[in-house]
Amino acid sequence: MSYPMHDTPYSTAAETMIRDAHCFYEHGWLLGTSGNLSVRLDDTNFLITASGRDKGRLTPDDFLAREIARPGERGANSSAYPTDPSLKPSAEECIHQAIYARVPGVGAVYHVHEPYSAFCSERDANLGSTRMSSAEMIKGLGIWEANPRVRIPIFANHADVPAIAAEVDAHLSDPANHKIPGVNIRNHGYYAWGSTPFEAKRHVETFAYLFRYSWELGNGA
Numbered sequence: 001m002s003y004p005m006h007d008t009p010y011s012t013a014a015e016t017m018i019r020d021a022h023c024f025y026e027h028g029w030l031l032g033t034s035g036n037l038s039v040r041l042d043d044t045n046f047l048i049t050a051s052g053r054d055k056g057r058l059t060p061d062d063f064l065a066r067e068i069a070r071p072g073e074r075g076a077n078s079s080a081y082p083t084d085p086s087l088k089p090s091a092e093e094c095i096h097q098a099i100y101a102r103v104p105g106v107g108a109v110y111h112v113h114e115p116y117s118a119f120c121s122e123r124d125a126n127l128g129s130t131r132m133s134s135a136e137m138i139k140g141l142g143i144w145e146a147n148p149r150v151r152i153p154i155f156a157n158h159a160d161v162p163a164i165a166a167e168v169d170a171h172l173s174d175p176a177n178h179k180i181p182g183v184n185i186r187n188h189g190y191y192a193w194g195s196t197p198f199e200a201k202r203h204v205e206t207f208a209y210l211f212r213y214s215w216e217l218g219n220g221a
């Protein structure tokens with residue numbers, strides 16, 4: 001399977017994810033093949049990491065293109081882009097599908113296994129969300145209001161991943177829930193998205209700071 005030439009949406013998306021994944025890996029947020037990344041290619045397709053790859057050492061051969069499902073549909077559609085048929089998409093593709101289908105203008109979805117998000121999810125499971133209380137860093141989520149009241153929702157980590165995706169899909173079917181560009185999966189890790197890969201990366205890093213801040217401060221309420 002030949003990798004599309006340089007300076008195509010496919011090659012640019014792959015190169016961006018290789019670079020961003022390496023950065024997250026160095027932080028310790030993608031250890032042991034954990035996490036997955038995707039970038040939109042056009043109106044109807046995105047490029048996603050193949051399942052089980054070393055996210056610290058991704059190569060251009062570790063991605064495959066998928067078609068975006070319609071809202072509420074379970075997506076698992078191959079794409080018109082050339083894709084090695086032996087590659088298996090991320091086991092969590094359906095969560096990426098729900099985010100692309102429900103949130104208008106999403107250009108990238110990044111999922112990391114960052115430890116403080118897991119600590120906070122255990123502590124705050126009974127509340128259903130974690131309060132993000134560092135007012136200055138909340139600006140990194142694109143929220144600039146004074147005294148923002150920001151909480152990131154926590155979803156159950158069902159063994160059946162499509163069941164997680166169905167709950168994320170239901171949550172995002174309400175546009176009022178689009179203000180926070182992320183969801184946390186209990187004792188697992190979080191998803192963050194943005195209109196571009198740059199913005200998705202900024203949101204991943206901002207959530208990492210905010211979860212650690214919340215945990216270190218012991219601020220669970």
Ligand SMILES: CSCCC(=O)C(=O)COP(=O)(O)O
Binds near residue numbers: 036050051111
């Ligand atoms: C040790 S990682 C377990 C699976 C997971 O949660 C994950 O994020 C990676 O799954 P993928 O199929 O995308 O490699």
Ligand SMILES: [Zn+2]
Binds near residue numbers: 111113188189
């Ligand atoms: Zn995961």
